[in-house]
Amino acid sequence: MSLSYPNWWRKNFLLVELFIALLATAGLLLWCVRGSGLQELEKLVHGNRGQIYGTLASICGSLLGFVIATLSVVLGFNTSRRLDVLRKSTYYKQLWSVFTSAIRVLAFTTCAWLLALFVDRDSSPNLFILVLCFGATFLAVLRLGRAVWVLERIVEILTAPGAGLSVESSEPAQADAVSGSGPPSSQAEEIQ
Numbered sequence: 001m002s003l004s005y006p007n008w009w010r011k012n013f014l015l016v017e018l019f020i021a022l023l024a025t026a027g028l029l030l031w032c033v034r035g036s037g038l039q040e041l042e043k044l045v046h047g048n049r050g051q052i053y054g055t056l057a058s059i060c061g062s063l064l065g066f067v068i069a070t071l072s073v074v075l076g077f078n079t080s081r082r083l084d085v086l087r088k089s090t091y092y093k094q095l096w097s098v099f100t101s102a103i104r105v106l107a108f109t110t111c112a113w114l115l116a117l118f119v120d121r122d123s124s125p126n127l128f129i130l131v132l133c134f135g136a137t138f139l140a141v142l143r144l145g146r147a148v149w150v151l152e153r154i155v156e157i158l159t160a161p162g163a164g165l166s167v168e169s170s171e172p173a174q175a176d177a178v179s180g181s182g183p184p185s186s187q188a189e190e191i192q
Helices: 007-034 037-045 049-076 081-087 092-119 127-159 167-179 187-191
Strands: none
Touching: 007 037, 007 092, 007 127, 037 049, 037 127, 049 092, 049 127, 081 092, 081 127, 092 127
């Protein structure tokens, strides 16, 4: 059984994910300004800002390297006959958009956490930079999840049995699956 996403989602999934991250960030900001969020966040980071921010910057930087390496691997297999269906589809451009967007967001998030190391101190807390870092992290998690999902679909296409794929019979299923706009259904069923 496969799920069907609305057409607007399929065409604008990166914008939808951005909107979700913006809503989460706005919710965090609202909680900080109107609720007890500022005190809770201050308790969480007080005395540990350097360690927390440094660790998160390192994690984001490592994940940035992972996505860049993944992009390199996908580029290496780009000429594979098995990816002909994807190359001929309308979703081919979205494949690269997923990876480049993930790279940009992870680079921004890494820089934001590094900036927080310098401007957010226990002696003078900076709510704006902390909320900005968490908002960027929300979006980075969504982008990373999308990039991993696309990588899984590409691996399934490359390792699926049956080298003779026809463009007519499998283009929509493979293209939807790899672009990230289609449902996360069983790729093996879609390929055959």
